[in-house]
Amino acid sequence: MRHHSTQTMACPIARAVDQAGDAWSVLILRDAFYGLSRFDDFQASMGIAPNILSRRLALLVDTGMLERRRYSSRPPRHEYLLTERGRDFRPVLLAMMAWGNRHFSPDGHAVELIDRMTGHLVEPVMVDGRTGEPITRERHQMRAGPAADERMRSRIAFRNSRLAQPRPSLCDPHLPESPP
Numbered sequence: 001m002r003h004h005s006t007q008t009m010a011c012p013i014a015r016a017v018d019q020a021g022d023a024w025s026v027l028i029l030r031d032a033f034y035g036l037s038r039f040d041d042f043q044a045s046m047g048i049a050p051n052i053l054s055r056r057l058a059l060l061v062d063t064g065m066l067e068r069r070r071y072s073s074r075p076p077r078h079e080y081l082l083t084e085r086g087r088d089f090r091p092v093l094l095a096m097m098a099w100g101n102r103h104f105s106p107d108g109h110a111v112e113l114i115d116r117m118t119g120h121l122v123e124p125v126m127v128d129g130r131t132g133e134p135i136t137r138e139r140h141q142m143r144a145g146p147a148a149d150e151r152m153r154s155r156i157a158f159r160n161s162r163l164a165q166p167r168p169s170l171c172d173p174h175l176p177e178s179p180p
Contacts, residue, residue: 010152019063020089024048024056026096029065029082029089037079038071065089094124137163 009015020026024046031045043053057080060066065086071079094113101109113122126135133139141160144153 010147010149016092019065020092021056021059021063024052025060025065026093028053028056028060028080029086030093032066032080032082032086033090033093037081038077039080042080060086091124091126095126098124 020029027046027048028042031042034045036042036045039050039053039057042048042057043050046053048056057066057068061068061080063085064083066080067083068078068080071077097111097113101112113124114120115122127133128135128140141163142156143160144156148156
């Protein structure tokens, strides 16, 4: 199977997925945020095969998420440190953790984010950096940016027109209780 790169797509989500790679790459980034930086530590943490780990680390270095730095000359050893681009991925990981806890943890949370000062559980939310207001579907929408081509502008206009249409839900009080 040939890998199709989404790097040439105008969509920033497609490009981000291409940069982050696959599940192993995301888990390597997760462990890097926990402070792991050495090959053996990543391997022990995830139980990943060495050849797969080598490829994923090389990909993350190539995409600028990690920086490879030598820490020993004899034998030559390297550590993998988060770059600014990699550190900017933290909110994505926190959002994935919160989503996974909310929807895929039937027995309870295995990992939780807490406030170090209070010990209270923290629920990550995405907010508008200017106003501090939570990002909601009802209040916010996408618009074409200055670099959008005509195809992207058309897609966004189409998607926004679909969002503007009211969608009945099963709990809509205006729907009859049973079909006529």
